[in-house]
Amino acid sequence: MTDSYKPFEGRVAIVTGGSRGIGRAIAELLAARGADLAIADVRLDGAHATAEEIAAQSGRRVIAVEVNVANFEMTQTMAKTVVDEFGKVDILVNNAGITRDDLLMRMKESDWDDVININLKGAWNCSKAVIRDMMKKRYGRIVNISSVSGQAGQAGQTNYSASKAGLIGFTKALAREVAARGINVNAVAPGFIPTVLTDDLPEDLKTSILAATPMGRMGTPAEIAYAVAFLASDEAAYITGQILGVDGGMVMM
Numbered sequence: 024m025t026d027s028y029k030p031f032e033g034r035v036a037i038v039t040g041g042s043r044g045i046g047r048a049i050a051e052l053l054a055a056r057g058a059d060l061a062i063a064d065v066r067l068d069g070a071h072a073t074a075e076e077i078a079a080q081s082g083r084r085v086i087a088v089e090v091n092v093a094n095f096e097m098t099q100t101m102a103k104t105v106v107d108e109f110g111k112v113d114i115l116v117n118n119a120g121i122t123r124d125d126l127l128m129r130m131k132e133s134d135w136d137d138v139i140n141i142n143l144k145g146a147w148n149c150s151k152a153v154i155r156d157m158m159k160k161r162y163g164r165i166v167n168i169s170s171v172s173g174q175a176g177q178a179g180q181t182n183y184s185a186s187k188a189g190l191i192g193f194t195k196a197l198a199r200e201v202a203a204r205g206i207n208v209n210a211v212a213p214g215f216i217p218t219v220l221t222d223d224l225p226e227d228l229k230t231s232i233l234a235a236t237p238m239g240r241m242g243t244p245a246e247i248a249y250a251v252a253f254l255a256s257d258e259a260a261y262i263t264g265q266i267l268g269v270d271g272g273m274v275m276m
């Protein structure tokens with residue numbers, strides 16, 4: 024991807040779960056628009072491959088960092104690695120996420136714990152790991168990837184919906200804490216975007232999700248990336264604590 028518009032020149036970003044899917048699209052766009060960045064993912068081989076490809080496409084410095092966002096110590100090490108490499112962190116995109124769907128009556132305790140720990144605690148861990156650096160230089164952009172499931176609830180996803188609704192509260196609370204320090208915290212709530220994450224959804228559920236989408240189509244990872252890039256840019260300087268739906272009209276607040 025190439026882009027003549029370079030709002031992120033001189034900026035450093037971390038994209039968690041950036042090896043593939045929506046995270047990869049976000050990383051590609053930020054790099055195309057001038058950011059140096061870290062692809063922070065749980066599998067280093069995947070992160071390396073993506074980092075190399077994005078560096079080649081964009082001409083930016085792109086590194087791969089191994090992190091399980093649910094692990095507090097690993098997120099601290101991730102932030103230190105990025106600051107050692109690039110000198111700072113300007114933009115954090117909390118994108119890493121998983122699903123472990125089942126009806127509550129069948130869902131295992133570990134399915135609840137894994138989803139909450141990765142999707143919700145992961146964003147807390149990563150934000151905590153970078154916030155001191157952002158506060159010191161009085162600049163930062165944090166964008167959390169929530170979901171329509173967190174806004175509206177989705178049967179079979181009590182764990183996932185709770186984690187994504189939790190991210191909305193987290194976004195607003197942190198936005199209030201750090202607004203006066205030049206740090207903006209917002210969330211994007213995607214609708215149905217075909218990725219590995221949604222591959223396993225039953226066909227009847229996909230059909231009913233599409234029927235509930237006024238635009239009648241799925242979104243693309245790039246369409247999520249454009250919203251994230253806006254919120255991560257200086258054009259969004261007066262926007263904080265907001266949840267931007269990118270969902271074909273599925274949820275209208």
Ligand code: NAP
Nearest residue numbers: 040044045065091092118119120170213215216218219220
């Ligand atoms: P995806 O294709 O499964 O990509 C998720 C990435 O996160 C993968 O690279 C995955 O690594 C990584 N990851 C998983 N657990 C991790 C951990 N503990 N620490 C670090 N990285 C981890 O999913 P996606 O569809 O792009 O989703 C990206 C985000 O968008 C998620 O937060 C998701 O909830 C959200 N979202 C997606 C949709 C949708 O329709 N796709 C809709 C709303 C919201 P592995 O290779 O190990 O899996």
